[in-house]
Amino acid sequence: MSKNPRVAVCGATGAVGREMLKVLEQREFPASEVVPFASARSKGKKLPFRGGELTVQELTHDCFEGFDVALFSAGGSTSETYAPSAAKLGCTVVDNSSAWRMNPECPLVVPEVNPHDLKWHKGIIANPNCSTIQMVVALQPIHLEARIKRVVVSTYQAVSGSGQKAINELETQVRRLFNGQEVVPEAYPHQIAFNCLPQIDVFLEDGYTKEEMKMVNETIKIMGDPNIKVTATTVRVPVFYGHSESVNIETESKLTADDCRALLATSPGIEVVDYPEKQAYPMALDATGLDEVFVGRIREDHTVENGLNLWVVSDNIRKGAAxxxxxIAETLLEMDLMRVER
Incomplete structure (x- = not known):
């Protein structure tokens, strides 16, 4: 396969699709061609790329002929409809929706954690949930060093995780409230401005939400250890970009707070910001637009024998998606696994 693959970006006019184009450009991905695809109503739109413009093409079942990889961020139903068509043509799909994440035939991959799972892909690779991605990047070094037994995570997730409509709603509600006007929730069941909503996605019969169970099930699949126990509470907060997480960990062997800091400081994709004497710790505001998973507030949990507390922050549109x-595409290229011959 050529070391200069042809890349399709599907759902290119959305927030994550546009960010994918930006990341491809910023990281100088060695594509011979990048083509944006979207629905028929977006055909012909122009998107900036590498100092010029790309013209959006219509997403169809046969548009993937000759492409090596397709980055999808067009929603679950679109992925279910078009990803198999791309794979049949030998184009490997990296899908950002939840459609394929728990499919046993599809690897669920975070390159810092389980790149080896790419070896068994059959044409469709799932990109995990944004809140899961940043957490497992922080968990993996600890698991390799001390074996994680249990994780309790509470998330504080930005409205951008719900799309542009939610971003607009937060902005509009803040403006209306400052002007003494009434707000009418549309993107969420309740007002999000100056509020926290302990519900992301729909509730299941056991009282957990789908978002919470995504974190539980995806973490186990990515880390490849069914013995890790995970429980989650996910909360939407009035922040535009950047998810924050309080992560409590119980390990088999002892890992001190200093050991953990040193370990994470040398781990890929992580930046430790943990200087409480200077009131320095990760914040969503500082993580916006950056690639790293930021970890701070590292301390021992004295209620269990081998416990740790972490505060984990990352840009949900960057590391959490695009x-x-x-x-994943870069790793496929390095491992010569990008194209599936049919």
Missing amino acids: LNAVQ
Whole structure:
């Protein structure tokens, strides 16, 4: 396969699709050609790329002929409809929706954690949930060093995880409230401005939400250890970009807070910001637009024998979506696994 693959970006006019184009450009991905695809109503739109413009093409079942990899961020139903067509033509799909994540035939990959799973892909690779991605990047070094037994995570997730409509709603609600006007929730069941909503996605019969169970099930699949126990509470907060997480970990062997800091400081994709004496710790505001997973507030949990607390922050549109997908494509290229011959 050529070391200069042809790349399709599907759902290119959305927030994540546009970020995918930006990441491909910024990381100088060695594509011979990048073509944006979207629905018929977006055909002909122009998107900036490498100092010029790309023209959006219509997404169809036969548009993937001659492409090596397709980065999808067009929603689950679109992925279910078009990803198999791309794979049949030998184009490897990296899909950002939830459609394929728990499919046993599809690897669920975070390159810093389980790149080896790419070896068994059959044409469709799933990009994990944004909140899962940043957490497992922080968990993996600890698991390799001390074996994680249990994880309790509470998330504080930005509205951009719900798309442009939610971003607009937060902005509009803040403006209306400052002007003494009434707000009418549309993107969420309740007002999001100056509020926290302990519900992301729909509730299941056991009281957990789908988002919470995504974190549980995806973490186990990515880390490849069914013995890790995970429980999650996911909360939407009035922040535009950047997910924050309080992560409590119980390990088999002892890992001190200093050991953990040193370990994470030398781990790929992580930047430790943990200087409480200077009031320095990761914040969503500082993580916006950056690639790293930021970890701070590292301390021992004295209620269990081998416990740790972490505060984990990352840009949900970058590492939580677009960047991770491009990193998967880069890893496929390095491992010569990008194209599936049919």
